[in-house]
Every structure is written in structure tokens, then in C-alpha cells.
Amino acid sequence: MAGHRALPGDRPANDSTDWAEKAAIAAAWLELNKRTFFDHVVVDEAQDLNPSQLRFLRAVVAPGDNDLFICEDSHQRIYGQKVVLSHVGIKVTGRARSLRLNYRTTAENLDWAMHILAGGDFTDLTGEAEDHTYHSARSGPQPKVVECSSMSDELDKAAELIKSWMPDDSDDDGRAPKPEAIAVLVRDQYRRQTVVSGLADRGVQVRSVDRENAKPGMPLVMTMHRAKGLEFTHVLLFGVHEGSVPNALKDYKSSEEDFKDAMLRERSLLYVAATRARDVLAVSWHGEKSSLL
Numbered sequence: 338m339a340g341h342r343a344l345p346g347d348r349p350a351n352d353s354t355d356w357a358e359k360a361a362i363a364a365a366w367l368e369l370n371k372r373t374f375f376d377h378v379v380v381d382e383a384q385d386l387n388p389s390q391l392r393f394l395r396a397v398v399a400p401g402d403n404d405l406f407i408c409e410d411s412h413q414r415i416y417g418q419k420v421v422l423s424h425v426g427i428k429v430t431g432r433a434r435s436l437r438l439n440y441r442t443t444a445e446n447l448d449w450a451m452h453i454l455a456g457g458d459f460t461d462l463t464g465e466a467e468d469h470t471y472h473s474a475r476s477g478p479q480p481k482v483v484e485c486s487s488m489s490d491e492l493d494k495a496a497e498l499i500k501s502w503m504p505d506d507s508d509d510d511g512r513a514p515k516p517e518a519i520a521v522l523v524r525d526q527y528r529r530q531t532v533v534s535g536l537a538d539r540g541v542q543v544r545s546v547d548r549e550n551a552k553p554g555m556p557l558v559m560t561m562h563r564a565k566g567l568e569f570t571h572v573l574l575f576g577v578h579e580g581s582v583p584n585a586l587k588d589y590k591s592s593e594e595d596f597k598d599a600m601l602r603e604r605s606l607l608y609v610a611a612t613r614a615r616d617v618l619a620v621s622w623h624g625e626k627s628s629l630l
């Protein structure tokens with residue numbers, strides 16, 4: 338079994354090639370020399386791998402029963418471009434299965450999150466259109482939608498919400514959330530800093546989380562990208578306004594195809610962020626409401 342994690346922050350291992358190029362070179366070497374190193378490889382979050390990384394994974398494992406086990410969710414593709422597995426030599430025809438039951442979040446939160454996906458045109462790694470229907474057997478409150486008049490107002494409302502979510506000393510029935518199970522998710526590091534200091538000014542101490550593991554004891558503030566794969570009992574999506582989520586995407590305006598794909602990733606980012614909430618979800622913005630909402 339092998340593990341590989343590709344993150345946007347991956348830096349070139351030396352000055353000449355980046356990780357995608359290394360994967361392409363390694364795949365070509367393995368194919369040319371007819372070498373494999375593993376009998377079985379399990380891949381998670383495969384929607385975020387690029388073609389050369391997938392080609393490398395195909396090349397490094399010996400063809401046989403259960404050689405490659407790939408988990409992917411095209412709705413959570415927040416990095417990279419669309420890939421079709423058959424184009425990189427991975428044949429899955431007739432062997433792919435869709436999982437539709439969400440164990441994490443409530444039906445109310447899931448419905449809200451699926452509504453964001455509904456405007457997108459998603460395809461899975463087999464190249465088939467992906468439908469947006471998931472189910473949850475759990476239920477809870479409707480997501481809270483908080484329109485604010487200014488940044489200061491949005492921070493005031495965020496502080497109120499977090500205080501109301503914080504465990505009360507008198508709670509001893511075990512149902513109060515742990516502080517670190519409360520998260521504020523923001524678009525970028527700049528907004529993260531604004532939220533951390535704005536909440537501190539309002540008497541709410543929170544912990545900013547970057548690459549390190551989150552420590553317990555305080556609510557957490559992190560980017561939506563950083564929250565991928567994590568879950569919290571309470572989540573506030575802060576600053577969901579036009580120009581933030583979706584981002585301005587100025588770099589993609591020259592090609593319609595690239596722009597559409599970048600917009601799909603923005604949709605996925607908001608979907609990923611919303612589905613981090615197990616129980617309680619709130620979303621706030623000021624200015625122009627996000628067109629994805």
C-alpha cells in the first residue's frame with residue numbers, strides 16, 4: 338500500500354522540476370523499464386490529483402485483482418483540472434460504485450450544501466455526469482443565513498453566534514460542544530487574520546489554524562481549503578460574498594473553459610466548507626451576497 342498527498346503548497350523538491358513533472362518522469366521510467374513496486378494501492382481524494390500523478394499510480398502498481406482502489410468525489414475537487422481515469426490508463430468501466438449516504442451532516446445542512454452544487458456541471462473520474470443527490474439519516478436545525486451591513490456588523494454577529502455555541506460551564510450532560518469543535522471558515526489567510534483579531538476585540542478568543550494540527554481549547558478559524566477532510570459540530574462560513582466565494586477569478590478570464598472550471602472549483606469549495614458541519618451551520622456575508630448562494 339502506498340500513500341501520496343498532493344497539496345497546492347507542494348514545492349519543487351529541487352529547482353528543476355515540480356511534483357507533477359517528477360510524477361510524469363517516474364511514470365515514464367516505470368513504463369519503459371516494466372517495473373512496478375506495489376501489488377495494491379489505495380488512493381483517497383483522487384479528484385484532486387493531476388493526470389501525471391494518476392498515471393504514476395497506475396504505473397507503480399502491478400496489474401491484477403484489486404490493484405488500485407480509488408476514492409473520489411468530483412463535488413469536492415478544489416484543486417486542479419478535470420481528469421478522466423481512462424485517459425491516464427486506468428480502466429474502471431463497470432467497476433465504479435457511487436456512495437450516496439452522508440453520515441456526517443444533517444439532512445438540513447446537506448440540502449443547503451447540495452443547493453450550491455445544483456448550478457454546476459460536474460463529471461466524475463469516469464467521465465460520466467455526476468448527479469447531486471445525497472441523503473442523510475440525521476436531522477437538525479435549518480442552516481442560519483446572516484446578512485450583515487458591514488464587516489464590523491458581521492464580526493459582531495459572528496461573536497454573538499460563537500458565544501451562543503460555546504459550552505456553558507454548567508453543561509454537564511456531555512452534549513455541549515468542545516470549543517475546538519466550533520469552526521469559522523474563511524476564504525483566505527488575510528480574512529482569517531481579520532476574523533481572529535476582530536473576534537478578540539469582541540471578547541471571543543479563537544485559534545488561527547494554518548498548516549499545523551489544531552490544538553484543543555478554543556474555537557478554530559481556518560481557510561475553507563484547510564478545513565477539507567475535517568469536521569466540526571458547529572460551523573460558521575464567514576464572508577461569503579461576491580468576489581470572495583466565488584473569487585474574482587481575474588486570472589481565468591482569458592479562456593471561457595478555464596473560467597468555467599475555476600467557477601466549478603469555487604462551487605466545490607463552498608460545498609466542502611458547508612459539509613464540514615455535523616450539526617449546526619451558519620453562513621454570513623456583507624456587501625454583495627455570493628452568486629453561489
Ligand SMILES: Nc1ncnc2c1ncn2[C@@H]1O[C@H](COP(=O)(O)OP(=O)(O)OP(=O)(O)O)[C@@H](O)[C@H]1O
Pocket residue numbers: 410413439440441565566567568612
Ligand atoms: N457507517 C457509518 N456509520 C456511522 N458514521 C459513519 C459511518 N461512516 C462514516 N461515518 C462518520 O461520517 C463522518 C464522515 O466520514 P468520513 O470522514 O469517512 O467521510 P468522507 O467521505 O471521507 O468525508 P469527506 O470526504 O467529506 O471529508 C465521520 O464522522 C465518520 O465517523
